[in-house]
Amino acid sequence: MKIAFYGSSLLSAYWNGAATYYRGMLRALSAKGYDITFYEPDVYDRQKNRDIDPPGWCKVVVYKGTVQTLKEVAAHAVEADIVVKASGVGFEDDLLLEEVLRACRPGALKIFWDVDAPATLAELRAAPEHPLRRALQGIDLVLTYGGGDPVVHAYRELGASECIPIYNALDPETHHPVAPNIRFRGDLGFLGNRLPDREARVEHFFLEPATRTPLQRFLLGGSGWGDKSMPANVSYVGHVGTGDHNAFNVTPKAVLNISRESMAENGFSPATRVFEAAGAGACLITDYWEGIELFLEPNTEVLVARDGQDVADHLAALTPERAQTIGKAALDRVLREHTYTHRAEEADRIFRDRVRSSMEAAE
Structure with a gap:
């Protein structure tokens, strides 16, 4: 089956946290036989900051950030059996959704794939006339990359x-897992861009523990933190490309996951970084959110912190030997249950069930 996927960017993770999710999902779906074309706009300097070349498992169409070009690429939806409009494309999202749905051929499976459901739902609740609210009537299926029952309901x-x-x-x-890199040496590393609904949590879970433990070495990576006031024991390394994520994860004694406010409040929303860190065999400390145990077992495969003091306490008690044991257990768990091959099997089953139901209804 052919998939037309309209998203933010497959080729660039620059200010685009969904990139690794898209890559993992679409690569795994391609391996199951899907013919995929990904459409992404040339906006926010993402094409100047590509971190992968166009892959062999997916055709990528980069289009200019103009309304006319948007309409032209949206018209290609007619060629697909499955048409996906993702949230947060970043250029005329409402118009793109309207044009893509208009172009779909009869019988095509129409999907809205939400990569930030808590934020999208908050926007919809605040705007009764929001275009997506109306479009839901004509969409066959909403997929999200997290959220559990609260988002479903x-x-x-x-x-x-x-x-x-x-x-x-x-x-x-x-x-x-890779070899450590001296550039990322430290006791605790955090990797994440500076975002409005994350900054206060970074202060609480990362910068405050750094202040409390001046003999521990902290490492901060990500865009936007250059003018942030930090304790002397925090080293800021700036943007870390995806090619260096493995080394960033395995070099410090532990790495920290800090959810955005909306994700933490909703729960059941493991960030991509949770699986990336576990996949590298890192010892992960995460802020608390409901549903963690569905993905990693607290105290055995991950350490959970409810506040900054918990982070400091975990670091104080964490030996290199225990960190390695936790990282190995996390790696074993995600390889066993949480790869994109597992997710693609689930998506493939969903797609085929929906297509089969549509065909039966048409008979």
Whole structure:
């Protein structure tokens, strides 16, 4: 089956946290025989900051950030059996959704794939006339990359016929154990861009523990933190390309996951970085959110912190030997249950069930 996928960017992770999710999911679906074309706009300097070349498992169409070009690429939806419009494309999202749905041929499976469901739902609740609210009536399926039952119930209340989470996962081809890199040496590393609904949590879970433990070495990676006031024991390394993520994860004694506020409040929303760190065999400390145990077992495969003091306490008690044991257990778990091959099997089953039901209804 042919998939037309309209998303933010497959080729660039620059200010685009969904990139590794897209790559893992689409690579695994391609391996199951899907013919995929990914359409992404040339905006936010992403094409100037590519971190992969166009892959062999997916055709990529980069289009200019103009309304006319948007309409032209949206028209190609007619060629696909499955048409996906992702959230957060970044250029005229509402218009793109409208044009893509208009172009779909009769019988095509129409999907809205939400890669930031808590934020999208908050936007929909605040805007009763939001275009996506109206479009849900004509969309066959909403997929999300997290959120659990709270997101499923919320989307159904808004009129979605069906909503199913397809969670983040690990792509073992891109995220795996590597040799340490002296550039990332330290006791605790955190990798994440500076975002409005994350900054206060970074202060609480990362910068405050650094202040409390001046003899520990902290490492901060990600875009946007250059003018942030930091304790002397925090080293800022700037943007870390995806090619260096494995080394960033395995070199410090532990790495930290800090969810955005909306993700933490909703729960059941493991960030991509959770699986990337586990896939590299890193010892991960994560802020608490409901549903963690569905993915990694607390105290055995991951350390959980409810506040900054917990982070400091975990670091104080963590020996290199225990860190290695936790990292190995996490790696074993994600390889066993949480790879994109697992997720693609689930998505493939969903797609085929929906297509089969549509064919039976048409007979």
